[in-house]
Amino acid sequence: MSQHSGSDPEVAEERSGPKTERGKRTLRRLLDAAGEEFGTRGYHDTAISNITQGAGVGLGTFYVYFKSKEEVFRALVADMGARTRHAMTESTRGAHDRLEAERLGIQAFIDFVRSHKALYRIVMEAQFVAPEAYRDYYRTFAAAYRQQLAQAASRGEISEGQDDEVRVWALMGASSFLGIRYGIWDAETDSASVAAAASGSHDQQARAAS
Amino acid sequence: MSQHSGSDPEVAEERSGPKTERGKRTLRRLLDAAGEEFGTRGYHDTAISNITQGAGVGLGTFYVYFKSKEEVFRALVADMGARTRHAMTESTRGAHDRLEAERLGIQAFIDFVRSHKALYRIVMEAQFVAPEAYRDYYRTFAAAYRQQLAQAASRGEISEGQDDEVRVWALMGASSFLGIRYGIWDAETDSASVAAAASGSHDQQARAAS
């Protein structure tokens, strides 16, 4: 446990998924149950038997579909990455400029976290359970983000940046914390006004400082 | 394990610390060793025996000073909170306005994380091991931060904010992520230029957008 370093040779041989309908259903049940359990109790307080009970299958069945506890976990993190990026892309599609996109993105992120509390917890815990998966999550995210910024710059909406990497991480950090603070700890406050306040403070501060 | 909810009745009776010199030395050794081990291997991969070996004391000695594994961990988180706030306060003392303070703060934070990688990891892992301690860490931090903003506002350096809470969390998030990205994952890049890029992007974006 924990001596995995991402580039294991043993990882290669992936059974290419369930062949039958029944198998697919079982796999989905296991994934759903795993997400629920990991998200609620956390990785270490979740036993495989919790997952299989949640899925309504026998204990041994788990190992028909996954090689280890960590493997499901990684699968869930990767899945969440794709889902989150998708939600972000959708939500910012209609924005007229980068600042609006930023605001919409933050709001969408808070809302997304709110409606996927359990799953988002998994992403965060991945930092300790599956660091490689965690880094991939944010690196992929950052790459997409950087591309957005570059496009906005070429449209003249923001200044060209050689510092995009820094910007992107600062912005991801802001969203991430707002997601925790207003998506999980306090899910009451209106997400639109939080997003407005957050994206507003960029220029508020700058205006006053100049 | 993990059914602690912060307001336990059993927590009250704290032995008020070691009485003798020898005791104090042993306690410190245990705390240092615990910080080292938790910070390096993580909470779950650290055994009490790792800590006591690192401290050069017998296994049983651990339980002379702490009621449980979680208790040391919590103590370390609290300690880190105090140390981090102190470092922040120091570093921003000479700033002439809020924007400069922000820049200095970010830089100081990255540097602080760099020189306390192991301990900072503990703070982050607290989110899952001792959520209550984690929330306290950031709530206390946020309170101090908010106060800084309020003072800056009264000096007219930034606009009055009813949205300080949001601002603060966005800023903490930015710092936190930059701390991970440039303090831990990439400890080479010059922290001063990262901080400059981050605090600069506030007004860059605003200027271009207006």
Added chain:
DNA sequence: TTGAAACATGAGTCAACATTCAGGTTCCGA
């Protein structure tokens, strides 16, 4: 000097899993 409080110790207890395995059951193409 002395005895009791403070401190130190590590073998032993005990419960909690992750993972395996040997023996089923169900599905489906031929």
Added chain:
DNA sequence: TCGGAACCTGAATGTTGACTCATGTTTCAA
């Protein structure tokens, strides 16, 4: 209708590691 592939199962295995405790040793105030 049949045989093998796919799938299912849960008792058994083995390890790990937090925590206890009975028994020392050290300190220091009186």
